[in-house]
Amino acid sequence: MIALGPYAGFILLSYAAAALAALGLTLWVVLDHRRLLKTMAALEARGLTRRSARAAARLAPETAPTAPSLETGA
Amino acid sequence: MSLAELANPSRFLALAGRLIPWLAGITALLFAAGLVLVARSPADYLQGETVKIMYIHVPAAWLSMLAYGVMAVSALGTLVWRHPLADVAARAAAPIGATFTALALITGSLWGRPMWGTYWEWDARLTSVLVLFIMYLGLIALWRTIEDPTRAARAAAILILVGSVNLPVIKFSVDWWNTLHQPASVFRVGGPTIDAAMLVPLGAMALAFTALLLTLHLAAMRNEILRRRIRALGLTAAGAAR
Numbered sequence: 001m002i003a004l005g006p007y008a009g010f011i012l013l014s015y016a017a018a019a020l021a022a023l024g025l026t027l028w029v030v031l032d033h034r035r036l037l038k039t040m041a042a043l044e045a046r047g048l049t050r051r052s053a054r055a056a057a058r059l060a061p062e063t064a065p066t067a068p069s070l071e072t073g074a
Numbered sequence: 075m076s077l078a079e080l081a082n083p084s085r086f087l088a089l090a091g092r093l094i095p096w097l098a099g100i101t102a103l104l105f106a107a108g109l110v111l112v113a114r115s116p117a118d119y120l121q122g123e124t125v126k127i128m129y130i131h132v133p134a135a136w137l138s139m140l141a142y143g144v145m146a147v148s149a150l151g152t153l154v155w156r157h158p159l160a161d162v163a164a165r166a167a168a169p170i171g172a173t174f175t176a177l178a179l180i181t182g183s184l185w186g187r188p189m190w191g192t193y194w195e196w197d198a199r200l201t202s203v204l205v206l207f208i209m210y211l212g213l214i215a216l217w218r219t220i221e222d223p224t225r226a227a228r229a230a231a232i233l234i235l236v237g238s239v240n241l242p243v244i245k246f247s248v249d250w251w252n253t254l255h256q257p258a259s260v261f262r263v264g265g266p267t268i269d270a271a272m273l274v275p276l277g278a279m280a281l282a283f284t285a286l287l288l289t290l291h292l293a294a295m296r297n298e299i300l301r302r303r304i305r306a307l308g309l310t311a312a313g314a315a316r
Contacts, residue, residue: 002113005123007188014181018130021177022286025170029293036300040307048307 081158083299090296097289104282111275118272124188129275131181132260133283134174138206139241141171141287145213146238149231159295161227162302164234165217166294170287172210179203190254198247199255202240209237223302 004011108129118125144167151160182200183193194200213230220226243250248257259267266273 003123004126005117007122007124010184010188011123011126014127014130014184017177017180017184018134021134021173025173025286025290028169029290029297032297033293033300036297036304039304040300043304043307043311046311048311050303050307 083158083162086159087296087299090292094289094293094296097285097292101282101285101289104278104285108275108278108282111278115275116271121189124185125272127181127185128272129279130283131178131185132276133280134181135178135203136280137283137287138171138175138178138203139244140284141167141174141291142206142210142234142238142241144291145171145234146241149234149238152227152231153235159299161223161230162295162298163291164227164230166298167291168210168214168217170290170294172207172214174283174287175203175207175210179207195254197253197255198251199244199253202244202247206237206240206244209233209240213237223305 112126112129115126115129117123145164148160148164148167151157152164179200182203186195187193213233216230216233217226220229245258247253248255260273260276268276
């Protein structure tokens with residue numbers, strides 16, 4: 001255990017705040033991403049696709065996906 | 075891949091999807107290394123172990139300004155080049171910059187109480203950083219208030235550029251005014267005044283925080299692109315339903 005001296009409380013609180021900020025931001029982007037993917041999937045399930053995906057489907061109806069890949073957006 | 079090719083949001087999403095896991099791993103490793111170096115770093119002859127707060131306060135303060143710098147460049151991209159990802163980049167950086175600014179203010183206060191005898195002083199450096207935090211909040215509110223993304227982007231870009239005047243004020247406030255905050259001790263003419271035993275852990279933590287900012291910013295940009303696609307699809311659906 002590291003000896004932090006008489007102001008250990010201030011040091012530990014600072015590191016706790018930093019951990020909270022880093023974890024909070026990470027959770028925010030991860031949960032937001034999941035929620036957005038779910039919403040996008042729900043829209044695609046209703047037959048709503050982006051213009052580029054519809055154009056791709058028209059050009060190659062045998063091979064093109066009916067909905068755009070969320071990762072590539074293609 | 076050139077900058078022009080990255081203007082295509084689909085290409086950007088593909089690249090971000092590949093980079094984010096790697097960047098997240100590198101960030102975790104950098105934090106692990108940084109924290110080991112911090113744990114092994116010596117106490118300061120005046121501050122004692124309280125100097126350990128500096129290893130998170132200083133990177134947080136740097137990144138609060140770096141995030142705003144990214145927003146200022148993005149604002150130019152919106153107004154001058156009308157780059158399709160410029161507003162996405164600015165909007166994604168705002169909450170991250172606001173959080174780092176809040177962290178710099180909080181850790182600064184927690185260092186100030188034992189070292190200065192006060193949590194807060196209305197001196198030039200502290201006040202200008204507080205102004206930066208308020209500007210971040212104002213910009214986030216502006217983006218949320220204006221529904222049309224194009225109008226919101228232009229309004230935010232103008233406000234960001236006006237607010238960027240605050241960046242040199244923050245940087246040079248310790249030179250221009252007689253403040254309680256100590257002058258620059260790393261990025262200064264003549265080199266750093268910090269001993270290598272403290273400069274190395276500080277550098278390692280700064281690298282870790284920068285990697286975290288980069289990872290979070292890429293992930294937040296990816297989310298923002300998806301959000302705009304969902305909005306566009308929703309508008310298409312609403313138009314078709316009429």
